[in-house]
Amino acid sequence: MRTTLRMHAGWLGLALSACTLIGGAALAATTTDRPGSILIFPKVVTTGTRDTVIQVTNTGNMPGDVRCFYLDGQTCLETDFDLSLTRQQPTVWDAQQGRRVNPTDPQAGLDPGLVPPLPANYAGALVCVEVDTSDKPSVRNQLKGEATIVDKSQGFSSNSVGKYNAVAVQGISSNGDDTLKLDGTEYSACPASLVVDFNGRGQDRVIQGIGNGGRCVGGTNAGGGCNSSAQCPPAGTCSPASGTSSVFTRVTVVPCNLDFSNVTKANVTLNLLRSDETEVTLSGAVPQFGCWASFVVEDAFGGTQLATAYGSAGLRSVTGGPVVGVAESFVADSLANTASAAVDLHTRGVCSLNAGNAYCNRDQDCPAGSGTCVFTQAAVIQLPAH
Amino acid sequence: MVNARRIVSVAKAGLTLGVCLLGLASSTRALSTSDKPAAILVWPKIVVDTNALIEPRTTDTIIQLGNALHNAGLKQAHCFYVNANSHCSETAAEPGKVCRDASQCPLPGTVCVGGSNAGQPCDPTNIDACPNGACVSPGNANCVAGWSEVDFEVLVTHDQPLAWKASAGLKRGEFPINASGVCVGGSAPGGACDPRSSINTCGTGACQASDSNAGSGIPPVAEDPFVGTLKCIQYDPKSNPPAPDQGSTANELIGSASIEACSDTICDGGTVDVERYNASGVQFNVADNSHPGEVHLDGSQYQACPSTLILDNIFDNAPDPLSAATDTVPTVITDLTLVPCGDDFLRQDPGNATAQFLVFNEFEQRLSTSRKVDCFFERQLSLIDTSNSLRSIFSFSVQGTLVGQTRIRGVGTAATGHGLLGVARASIGGVAGVAYNLQQGTGKSGIDIITIP
Numbered sequence: 001m002r003t004t005l006r007m008h009a010g011w012l013g014l015a016l017s018a019c020t021l022i023g024g025a026a027l028a029a030t031t032t033d034r035p036g037s038i039l040i041f042p043k044v045v046t047t048g049t050r051d052t053v054i055q056v057t058n059t060g061n062m063p064g065d066v067r068c069f070y071l072d073g074q075t076c077l078e079t080d081f082d083l084s085l086t087r088q089q090p091t092v093w094d095a096q097q098g099r100r101v102n103p104t105d106p107q108a109g110l111d112p113g114l115v116p117p118l119p120a121n122y123a124g125a126l127v128c129v130e131v132d133t134s135d136k137p138s139v140r141n142q143l144k145g146e147a148t149i150v151d152k153s154q155g156f157s158s159n160s161v162g163k164y165n166a167v168a169v170q171g172i173s174s175n176g177d178d179t180l181k182l183d184g185t186e187y188s189a190c191p192a193s194l195v196v197d198f199n200g201r202g203q204d205r206v207i208q209g210i211g212n213g214g215r216c217v218g219g220t221n222a223g224g225g226c227n228s229s230a231q232c233p234p235a236g237t238c239s240p241a242s243g244t245s246s247v248f249t250r251v252t253v254v255p256c257n258l259d260f261s262n263v264t265k266a267n268v269t270l271n272l273l274r275s276d277e278t279e280v281t282l283s284g285a286v287p288q289f290g291c292w293a294s295f296v297v298e299d300a301f302g303g304t305q306l307a308t309a310y311g312s313a314g315l316r317s318v319t320g321g322p323v324v325g326v327a328e329s330f331v332a333d334s335l336a337n338t339a340s341a342a343v344d345l346h347t348r349g350v351c352s353l354n355a356g357n358a359y360c361n362r363d364q365d366c367p368a369g370s371g372t373c374v375f376t377q378a379a380v381i382q383l384p385a386h
Numbered sequence: 387m388v389n390a391r392r393i394v395s396v397a398k399a400g401l402t403l404g405v406c407l408l409g410l411a412s413s414t415r416a417l418s419t420s421d422k423p424a425a426i427l428v429w430p431k432i433v434v435d436t437n438a439l440i441e442p443r444t445t446d447t448i449i450q451l452g453n454a455l456h457n458a459g460l461k462q463a464h465c466f467y468v469n470a471n472s473h474c475s476e477t478a479a480e481p482g483k484v485c486r487d488a489s490q491c492p493l494p495g496t497v498c499v500g501g502s503n504a505g506q507p508c509d510p511t512n513i514d515a516c517p518n519g520a521c522v523s524p525g526n527a528n529c530v531a532g533w534s535e536v537d538f539e540v541l542v543t544h545d546q547p548l549a550w551k552a553s554a555g556l557k558r559g560e561f562p563i564n565a566s567g568v569c570v571g572g573s574a575p576g577g578a579c580d581p582r583s584s585i586n587t588c589g590t591g592a593c594q595a596s597d598s599n600a601g602s603g604i605p606p607v608a609e610d611p612f613v614g615t616l617k618c619i620q621y622d623p624k625s626n627p628p629a630p631d632q633g634s635t636a637n638e639l640i641g642s643a644s645i646e647a648c649s650d651t652i653c654d655g656g657t658v659d660v661e662r663y664n665a666s667g668v669q670f671n672v673a674d675n676s677h678p679g680e681v682h683l684d685g686s687q688y689q690a691c692p693s694t695l696i697l698d699n700i701f702d703n704a705p706d707p708l709s710a711a712t713d714t715v716p717t718v719i720t721d722l723t724l725v726p727c728g729d730d731f732l733r734q735d736p737g738n739a740t741a742q743f744l745v746f747n748e749f750e751q752r753l754s755t756s757r758k759v760d761c762f763f764e765r766q767l768s769l770i771d772t773s774n775s776l777r778s779i780f781s782f783s784v785q786g787t788l789v790g791q792t793r794i795r796g797v798g799t800a801a802t803g804h805g806l807l808g809v810a811r812a813s814i815g816g817v818a819g820v821a822y823n824l825q826q827g828t829g830k831s832g833i834d835i836i837t838i839p
Contacts, residue, residue, distance in 0.1 A: 089750060
């Protein structure tokens, strides 16, 4: 009887092992479409008049505990806190205010735990990891999240707001230790490269089309927005030179290699390859950074303007391991009324032996001698002992 | 006894493995994606209103469509604008006018309401026309839902990000690369030329064919104002007759949309708003030539649509979480746009499904409702289940917590009515807006079919 039960357990173990292996082989890179076991919010800011609202949701039917880490983009220091989410529970907090555990405070809802407030002028990332009741990392793939970045400088009736989905790393088979291997066996690996579609820095076509390509000089509407001198009566002229609409795109990236225990910097260098609408390509780079970087796309190309209105750029890390990121577009009319929009980045593969910028979607896409198409790159997130 | 237990044991293990593999099949079966290149792209929400006739602000949408791969060569996208505008019925004062609801379709003329001339036609400029009553519109005609599609073809070269304003499109000749050839040698090497022309414009050189956008044409959206959807399917540019690309480089399209708005007609001194989301992509899996003219989103030929969409939302009418300390707290409103995965463009039969909504608040409390999605669905969340937003299950005043999780499941029986795709838009104080992609659960919907004319 005991033997039979042991066999029973053995078969179950074999079956589950097979399940884990197959699952490990089948699961791919990070996603912004599905829940996961690790959430990475690449951009959390409280700089100037900007603030960030964080939403985290447990999409599963089991309660879940979460360890979260704010990562300061300047110092690479971390601030951690714990959340407890009941089944299917959504929760929210304002990064600058945090959230206290106080059932009587004005904020309605079930406080998930003490969330510390961030100081002013903070720019960095947030990482949240599913853990079990003993705070060991666990794999349930129940977490999803969003961040809303708001600029309050123009009054509440004209907030500049952008929202993006957190990057989810799906768990496969955690061993419960504090070294989270994003390698396709323990957790899904990070993307080998990212793609950002962006507006070239310059005038915004929609605002120009609507009618605010420049400003009136003279006339009764002096200083007002215009697209032609007829909008500057009686004798004013519409001068694009005196103020124009504008648009640019800022990319923010955070490494997948994160050492919250020893505060070791990943020291990432990015190579970029952009293409405009006429297929003119240009290479660029982002100099080495420790644990977080935010840059205007053109700045990675020495400030060289895009020859067309729209472009696409591939990003790949050449040192320090893979990154994940988010893009923010900023649009302003000629009177400097500004709006922003955030969007998640696309992912694709790179050719394994190519030191340059050979992007791919399958092995056949890689030129001879440049290896095979690799979609993911391994990384490690080291949690501090709890 | 032992053998019996062993059989049971093996059976249980087999069952476990079976369940495991089933679960795996479910969990690893890739569904739609918004962050990877794909063969089918869906932009659920395209809005144009350049004169602010329907929308509260002057609005236009920039659509970006790109070829994700350097080496993939020329790619062709066969695209369908789905016009989901509603129009005032024939009895309205302005029959055929684009409308969002019946209140925008007043009946012609005016009648007295109340007073001694109640029910009589009246002249609103005559203050004595309705003694003790009021001279008002006699009521509203119907705002009739519509659906029509316009399709077009776009050639995207191997490194090209392409973008256009939905209000204007791109006419032939306005594309970035119009020449279909390039001069090799001669007096103007690198110059543009036409390899099909009988006139050699390259002097002593030769005109060599090269990838270009020649042959593409993107029409402006059919109406202004416009609200609707864009679907693009990757085609093989060498196929004759044209057919969906089922080759090894069939998943090369990426796309996004930027909805830009100004609070006044010339963006002068008011507010500016921009919202951006990624197009939802459906990837090609394996070639299947058994149903020409149809693409099957079934997890076999193409990936399937997700059975569940997940929306994290701040409940409608909730105070803006960043404005709690101010005297006048703006509220947050979320609009949801859903479109069916399947459409019959051949028979002009739009996809339809029923969306079932499960709404959880921060206390695990669950409420549900459902709503028909007929080709295109766009509604403020708190008006999905009621006309009084304060009584809605999506309302802060009903739920009592700031945020919620809404799980949306598409249910249908027709080939064009199983899965749903969508995008959400949240606005603060009715002005500043953000668009964001919905996430999804692991299960797949039934088979959805796009039938191509």
